[in-house]
Amino acid sequence: MSVVHQLSPGWLLDHLSFINNINYQLHQHHEPCLTSFGNSTTFIAFDSTSKPDYDDRGNSEVFIQKYVFRSELFNVTKPYITPAVHKECQQRNEKEDPMSGVKEENFNSIIGKKRKRCVVFNQGELDAMEYHTKIRGLILDGSSELIQEGLKSGFLHPLSEKWNKCSEPITLPLDTCNLSELCAMAKHLPSLNEMELQALQLTEEDMSVTEQDLFSRIVENNSSFTKIITLMGQKYLVPPKSSFLLSDISCMHPLLNCRKTYDVIVIDPPWQNKSVKRSNRYSYLSPLQIKEILIPKLAAPNCLVITWVTNRQKHLRFVKEELYPSWSVEVVAEWHWVKITNSGEFVFPLDSPHKKPYEGLVLGRVREKTAVSLRSADVKVLPIPDHKLIVSVPCTLHSHKPPLAEVLKDYVKPDGECLELFARNLQPGWTSWGNEVLKFQHMDYFVALESRS
Numbered sequence: 001m002s003v004v005h006q007l008s009p010g011w012l013l014d015h016l017s018f019i020n021n022i023n024y025q026l027h028q029h030h031e032p033c034l035t036s037f038g039n040s041t042t043f044i045a046f047d048s049t050s051k052p053d054y055d056d057r058g059n060s061e062v063f064i065q066k067y068v069f070r071s072e073l074f075n076v077t078k079p080y081i082t083p084a085v086h087k088e089c090q091q092r093n094e095k096e097d098p099m100s101g102v103k104e105e106n107f108n109s110i111i112g113k114k115r116k117r118c119v120v121f122n123q124g125e126l127d128a129m130e131y132h133t134k135i136r137g138l139i140l141d142g143s144s145e146l147i148q149e150g151l152k153s154g155f156l157h158p159l160s161e162k163w164n165k166c167s168e169p170i171t172l173p174l175d176t177c178n179l180s181e182l183c184a185m186a187k188h189l190p191s192l193n194e195m196e197l198q199a200l201q202l203t204e205e206d207m208s209v210t211e212q213d214l215f216s217r218i219v220e221n222n223s224s225f226t227k228i229i230t231l232m233g234q235k236y237l238v239p240p241k242s243s244f245l246l247s248d249i250s251c252m253h254p255l256l257n258c259r260k261t262y263d264v265i266v267i268d269p270p271w272q273n274k275s276v277k278r279s280n281r282y283s284y285l286s287p288l289q290i291k292e293i294l295i296p297k298l299a300a301p302n303c304l305v306i307t308w309v310t311n312r313q314k315h316l317r318f319v320k321e322e323l324y325p326s327w328s329v330e331v332v333a334e335w336h337w338v339k340i341t342n343s344g345e346f347v348f349p350l351d352s353p354h355k356k357p358y359e360g361l362v363l364g365r366v367r368e369k370t371a372v373s374l375r376s377a378d379v380k381v382l383p384i385p386d387h388k389l390i391v392s393v394p395c396t397l398h399s400h401k402p403p404l405a406e407v408l409k410d411y412v413k414p415d416g417e418c419l420e421l422f423a424r425n426l427q428p429g430w431t432s433w434g435n436e437v438l439k440f441q442h443m444d445y446f447v448a449l450e451s452r453s
Contacts, residue, residue: 009142010389024067067446127313147344159343183248183435241428261300263416303366329364
């Protein structure tokens, strides 16, 4: 269970627990089943079986290897910027008057005398301050209530001196297989855009598939155990009952060709911002490109569409006023993800003018073309409440969002089909798509526990 506490303001989540509750068990035969295909790049799918000791082909023993996510990747013991430092910097360097749209900055000249310079806020900054003023009380009061409950139950712990001293910089794994670049190259394969193939099943038998097969079809693990695939020497864990498509946005046709519609679609677009534009590490999409995603073809009737947005009001307005209307999606609620440390502090000061400790989610329903409602179909689904909070300790990996499956279960029909777009990880019961869809499934992010037979 990822929900630690559920109160009227929202939910306190345990992201790490959610990952480790996935059945990351790999069943391997004692004799390795590897096949060489010369110099060509291949994917190796290892056998998985539900029998505890021996398979049905002979006397080869089966070893069960369990994996857990690296817990240190959720060790956020201190705020990224402490409130004391933030306050000191504010008092020393800046006096702001949001109402006038002008701020005064103190700076030292060459001869050591202090001078003042007036800087006019741009419209984006003014909009952000106005929005923050509206939701500040909601974030502060709701988060405090959930955090206090987490401290009482022992899920959150006050920062001890010992913990503070023991915290060390985390060495992140190096994924030498650049998935996004690989997808960009794959879209130029001559026959890729002409194929319409069945989903590729990771079956109980050992199997290998070429990279062209992977990019041209959805890959499914319908078994009850984890499989491993190897891509350019890098190993990735594929959890049970999960499926994915690794592709560029221009090669989404396998997702459309399967002619399946979804009851929940979660979208985490690579929004354009200043830091992304300055960095070559992350690609981004323009609003027009995001708008062109064929959500109407992927969405089932009454589909719940959830879009992650940054704190730029330009993006929030675009989703509400342009993106959702173009998809025939009606906005029904706006939620916030609040990021805290292991001791319950905001990861950034709440009133920081630069980075906030929260991000937004816009929830909407696909508008029905007919008058048929959920109730008439005898499906009991609660109305979606507005202004709910999802509070959790964030993963230190960039853009590893918290799981939404458990907080959404009351608002979608049972056994509904779920899809995540621009995903970077897999989860059971979901189809995931993106050009980095396997990123956080890399085996270096996991620890192998003692194996048994």
